[in-house]
Amino acid sequence: MSALFQPFRLRDTTIPNRIWMSPMCQYSAAPEGPSAGVPGDWHFAHYGARAAGGTGLIVVEATGVSPEGRISPQDLGLWNDTQVEAFRRLTGFLRSQGTVPGIQLAHAGRKASTAQPWKGGTPVGPDAHGWQPLAPSALAFAERHPVPTELTVAQIQEVVGRFADAARRALAAGFEIAEIHGAHGYLIHEFLSPHSNYRTDAYGGSYENRTRFALEVVDAVREVWPDDKPLFFRASATDWLEEGGWTPDDTVRFARDLQAHGIDLLDVSTGGNAPRVRIPTGPGYQVPFAARVKAETTLPAAAVGLITDVEQAEKILANGEADAVLLGRELLRNPFWAQHAARELGATVRVPDQYGWAV
Secondary structure: OOHHHOOEEEOOEEEOOOEEEOOOOOOOOEOOOOOEOOOOHHHHHHHHHHHHOOOOEEEEEEEEOOHHHOOOOOOOEOOOHHHHHHHHHHHHHHHHOOOEEEEEEEOOHHHOOEOOHHHOOOEOOHHHOOOOOEEOOOOOOOOOOOOOEEOOHHHHHHHHHHHHHHHHHHHHOOOOEEEEEEOOOOHHHHHHOOOOOOOOOOOOOOHHHHOHHHHHHHHHHHHHOOOOOOEEEEEEOOOOOOOOOOOHHHHHHHHHHHHHOOOOEEEEEOOOOOOOOOOOOOOOOOHHHHHHHHHHOOOOEEEEOOOOOHHHHHHHHHOOOOOEEEEOHHHHHOOOHHHHHHHHHOOOOOOOHHHHHHO
């Protein structure tokens, strides 16, 4: 059997294949009012198409655990029950297509309160539904970004509670897998990296202190997330800095800590915490970081980053470099990538009855 089309079991959840959809923000929710953070028609059509296309797991885009945790005012959220009800319609449809519904829980930290990318992606203020960002340290992400407010210890604990509350709501909304977003320069990553964490208290300085917040979030979510359901963590394996940043060695060490705290799979990405760094992008450029986690720990790992070709994806799994591949932009271009891959590899994948005559 093709490696891409082997089922993958974590705890009591079986994902029908190893072709997974990476969380990608759509910036398409209402920015405020009763519909703020609520998934709408666009989200239903967007995710529904990829489920109908045979994707085994769909990880819904970064979803704010609080209003100020959103990347943009148009991000999805899970801080109230109105959002839960809207998500239930979406998760129900994904399950009806044989797709496992997952969701990424996130807090954007100092990179919050920005415009939609097609409107420049620059920071916005109250006149455009924006707010004052929060961070481990009062350090702006880049030029033209505001200096964030440094979180107090009490506020840190409040954010930990927000992650747990969002996980409870994700469960009520019908999600079967939750992923904690600890990558791409957002709040958890900001605590992890010495590039963005200048604190001198129990949450800064040493590796143990810088990872403390992340592990507290994991513990709080794991406490409310059922034992029979998997919990993922997305990490940036490197800041791509020559010195003073988070490193691949840190990631391997952290993977072991995450597993000890109940994480079932590491979703391995890179970068996002430092602007203007040189990243050697190319097909599968982040796969070696997932492969290293696989080789040096017992924690399952998924690879992401310019994985576009069927043969490429198959080889990543067949060579043991990752347990699954997460497709991003390629699934934006082709919602039916899994069905095309099945034909190319001589495998089978679920096709909606309504489309059966075409297959």
